[in-house]
Amino acid sequence: MSTAAEAPAETADIVVIGAGFSGIYALHRLRGLEARVVCFEAGDGVGGTWYWNRYPGARVDIESMQYSYSFDEDLQQEWRWPEYFSPQEDLEAYANHVVDRFGLRERIRFSSVVNRLRYDEDENRWHVHTDRGDHVVCRYVVAATGSLDATNIPRWPGVESFGGQSYHTSNWPKEGVDFHGKRVGLIGTGSTGIQVTPVVAETADHLYVFQRTANFSMPSRNRPLDPDYEREWKDNYPERRAKMLQSASAGLFDMPDRSVFDFTPEERERLMEEAWNSRSGFRLMRCFTDTARDIAANDILAEFVRNKIRQTVRDPEVAELLCPNTHPIGTKRICIDSGYFEAFNRDNVTLVDVRTNPITAVTPGGLVTTAGSYELDILIYATGFDAMTGSLTRMNVTGVGGRDLRDKWRDGPTNYLGFLVAGFPNLFMIHGPGSPSVLAQMITGGEWQVDWVVRFIENMEKDGRTRVDTTPDWEDRWAVEMEKAADMTLFKRADSWYMGANIPGKPRVFMMYVGGFDQYIRRCTEQVESGYAGFVRTA
Known part of the structure; x- marks a missing residue:
């Protein structure tokens, strides 16, 4: 599976996958836990979407004054956006500025594609492997892999010719x-x-x-x-x-x-x-x-x-x-x-x-x-992506009992609150299926989700818990809630990548929560405040 000789296993507390805007913020927040954190990034620079998508005309469709971090007031005041809708090069420059301003670059391993994620039940640890031979054993994984990462090129005859x-x-x-x-x-x-x-x-x-x-x-x-x-x-x-x-x-x-x-x-x-x-x-x-x-x-x-x-x-x-x-x-x-x-x-x-x-x-x-x-x-x-799920399924993820995530999601991406998948403990998704994802402003949404995950981990440690999972029943409950929200809209009338319709053979399931980002915050907060309803936390 690796293209390089595998190094001896090293240990960390948390692995962050991806150094886009959510992954960068996760690194910043997790540093406050005094945890040993490793970040793997497939590219040789930061910015995620705004590193990879440097095609002619690439530009954000949200006003720059809103499409930016909120976590540091000095950062908000000092950064200058030249245009209302920033081009790719300005957004990549902003990501680099944030990484260097907050001293995060040394925590990122660039040009490292995660190609294997294996959960060990006996150890209650994730084994994270890359194509460069890295092998990190950790307790938590934060998958800040984004919604639009796994590229799609239709398989017409002669593509390689x-x-x-x-x-x-x-x-x-x-x-x-x-x-x-x-x-x-x-x-x-x-x-x-x-x-x-x-x-x-x-x-x-x-x-x-x-x-x-x-x-x-x-x-x-x-x-x-x-x-x-x-x-x-x-x-x-x-x-x-x-x-x-x-x-x-x-x-x-x-x-x-x-x-x-x-x-x-x-x-x-x-x-x-x-x-x-x-x-x-x-x-x-x-x-x-x-x-x-x-x-x-x-x-x-x-x-x-x-x-x-x-x-x-x-x-x-x-x-x-x-x-x-x-x-x-x-x-x-x-x-x-x-x-x-x-x-x-x-x-x-x-x-x-x-x-x-x-x-x-x-x-x-x-x-x-x-x-x-x-x-x-x-x-x-310009043929898009295996959206929402592809970035995770292409990493060969196996959970409890060796179950492959691709098998788990064969009929659609099950999850609870967009954060956890039953049978894959301590693996948190950011902007994954089941969350508002691209239907909400991505930097603000990513900041809130990262904050939620960090607070969750802090409370786990404080309560002496080392493992969190969910159950298929709670996944089903969230699926029903998501379906009800989608049924109140016209979204299902389109064959879109929101439904997986751009990928042959992919199940047609509406993959995002459309009840509104404000309601998503309310629901996630309610479930934690009601005694972690839906979460199976164990020592």
């Missing part, structure tokens, strides 16, 4: 890629493909965008950060951070309590137009409260966006292909963009509909669909 350059967007070369004079094929029009398209179109000889599913996207209206806006946020950070923890999205977004149907067609058109033209078109999604659960209300919002696409794209046939009509708006990840739809007005950009005419093969010279072939020099896979 392509003679040009090919890249998955999550493993982009640091030195960049030169598109000048090149025929480029981009597969995928999710949030990544939407960001990549206008940037590549600027220099490529020709860009072919292969679209299976049209997606909703709204203008980011990104711009340099106004110093007065920054100052106003920094002056009010404590109050605003508290409010973020009381919101459904772990962020501050105005959401008036009103229905689409409270207004005449003319009035709601005006309100939607104002939201579309605000500092972020993303505000449109919070214009009315019933569009996430009422299909009739959702249809009105969706048609407004489709009309914006029709107004933007000059070719009517291309515009209709770009209009999403396979899922309600908001049930797949909403994107914000900088000129995506405008890119299809360029003479060097061609939209290829692969829903009607699927890709059948990759050849040494390009791609083949049922309608024709395309000669390409560069192939870009």
Whole structure:
């Protein structure tokens, strides 16, 4: 299983897997326990998502003043964000600044892929192995592996035969890629493909965008950060951070309590137009409260966006292909963009509909669909991830009785409160299935989850307990609660990666808690305060 000779086993108290924003914060918090902590990171730098995803146009879709750490007031005040929506390079720089400012780098073992996690019942210890031969024996594992880590490349015939350059967007070369004079094929029009398209179109000889599913996207209206806006946020950070923890999205977004149907067609058109033209078109999604659960209300919002696409794209046939009509708006990840739809007005950009005419093969010279072939020099896979579960299942995790996590999750990812999996004691997940994950602002959500885990471990130690597990019964109870929350929304109407629908053979299960981040906090807190209901803690 290892690609290097295995070193003698070493001991630690806690292993953290991943040095993204949640893993970095976990290292910082766990240091306060005076524990022996080791962090393994697959990359040669920190930042997680913002280390790996350095593709052209990569940018966060949450305002920078919110998408940042809250745990240190000096850090909040000293860091300067140049733009409203930060690009990848600024977010990676921020991660590096935090790691160095708080002296965390020496605790991280870079370029170390965890490829085996084995729980030993007799020892009550986890054995953690890496591809470099590390073998660490520890009591607790904090899996800060993220939701979008395990890359997905469809298995078309001939994928390995392509003679040009090919890249998955999550493993982009640091030195960049030169598109000048090149025929480029981009597969995928999710949030990544939407960001990549206008940037590549600027220099490529020709860009072919292969679209299976049209997606909703709204203008980011990104711009340099106004110093007065920054100052106003920094002056009010404590109050605003508290409010973020009381919101459904772990962020501050105005959401008036009103229905689409409270207004005449003319009035709601005006309100939607104002939201579309605000500092972020993303505000449109919070214009009315019933569009996430009422299909009739959702249809009105969706048609407004489709009309914006029709107004933007000059070719009517291309515009209709770009209009999403396979899922309600908001049930797949909403994107914000900088000129995506405008890119299809360029003479060097061609939209290829692969829903009607699927890709059948990759050849040494390009791609083949049922309608024709395309000669390409560069192939870009914006084909996403084995989301939510892949980062853990690919690590070969075995728990009590040697049970493989892949077998445990064969019919879907069971868990309790998004933190624990029955039969895998002392293994805590951050942003894993069963948590709000990507449906809440990730840095704030990760901070809260890490704080919860650290308090839990502190209480375990104080109470003389050394092992915590849950039971299948409590997993089932949480699954029912998650299902009820999802059934109140329209999410299940979409074949999305939220449901595992992008991975052939993956069970179709809605994997996130959609009851709201504020309610998630309440439920986790209640269960601990009611005598650790659902947790089996033993000495």
